Amino acid sequence: MIDRFNRKIEYLRVSLTDRCNLRCQYCMPESGVAKMKHEDILTLEEILRVIELLAELGISKVRLTGGEPLLRRGIVNLIRDIKSIAGIKQVMLTTNGVLLDKMADDLINAGLDGVNLSLDTLDKNIFKKITRRDSFENVFNGLQKVISGGLEVKVNCVPILGVNEGDILKIAALAKDNFIKVRFIELMPIGCAVDFAGVKTTKIKSQIEAVYGNLISVEKYNSLQGPAQYFSLPNFKGQIGFIDALEHKFCNSCNRIRLTAAGFLKLCLNSNDGLDVKKLLRSSISNENLIEELQKTIYYKPREHHFNENFDAEKMYQIGG
Ligand code: SAM
Ligand code: SF4
Secondary structure, three states, X not given: OEOOOOOXXXXXXXXXXXXXXXXXXXXOOOOOOOOOOHHHOOOHHHHHHHHHHXXXXXXXXXXXXXXXXXHOOOHHHHHHHXXXXXXXXXXXXXXXXXXXXXXXXXXXXXXXXXEEEEOOOOOHHHHHXXXXXXXXXXXXXXXXXXXXXXXXXXXXXXOEOOOOHHHHHHHHOHHHHOOOEEEEEOOOOOHHHHHOOEOOHHHHHHHHHHHHOOOXXXXXXXXXXXXXXXXXXXXXXXXXXXXXXXXXXXXXXXXXXXXXXXXXXXXXXOOOOEEEHHHHHOOOOOHHHHHHHHHHHHHOOOOOOOOOOOOXXXXXXXXXO
């Protein structure tokens, strides 16, 4: 569907849980997050009902995220069910990869189209420092498995001053030998991240160019590609991408909405505007009326984010990145 600023809204991100098996310092407190009551999170059936209705409104790509989405019981069947909804072209997953090694085969068989794997370092010790968990090997094995399984793979790295700056070149090199995209994402000033400083994209680009040669811009081929600007490099099989939402707002072409684990339809990462879908789902509302509510809400998606003025957003593990 088209919103009031003429943007085509076709991409839904669904957070399946706030819980996580890592404790990345810039995302989650060491103690973790208070467990939500079972009845407070959307059931898989409720999630499916919302996606079916949103697909009627033109949503064609769904990304499952969290917290850590692979912790949600039933995710494999959920993927299979979402894939069978008319109009849904792609089902993707954003994961920290800890459980990927174990689950990759089932996920692939269920029809998963692609994985965004968050990996900020290739150094086991720095991994442990950032995530407060000793799971580097699991994640790395999971990465190998989804690459060899033929999924569309993107590695997402958030470079942080004084933490993993020294890893940028090694992470970038994952796209040298593999047909994958490696994306560097600017740290957003949300929650625990306010205690850290991200590395500027210009600095990352010059580090990469000094060693691997000139970054060559790659034409974006459709709006489902997302906000990253992609580049190729001499002798690289894959591509390097950059997402710097603060320096380069991509709000004019934003095509996404988010459904939180608690069942709130969020219209922008940095805004509380949206709809309490859970409340409606648990009333006796008909599909016809629910679609109408969804449509009215999405039409009023905010024009742009205001991260530069307003740092008081929700936590990233609630929104799902
Ligand atoms: N647990 C999964 C994972 O790590 O991929 C999914 C949820 S996690 C919140 C999604 C992405 O958000 C991760 O790539 C993570 O690095 C990123 N992220 C978390 N906090 C962030 C922040 N303050 N700024 C930018 N990215 C952030
Ligand atoms: Fe968990 Fe992902 Fe947040 Fe790390 S970034 S703590 S893996 S939700």
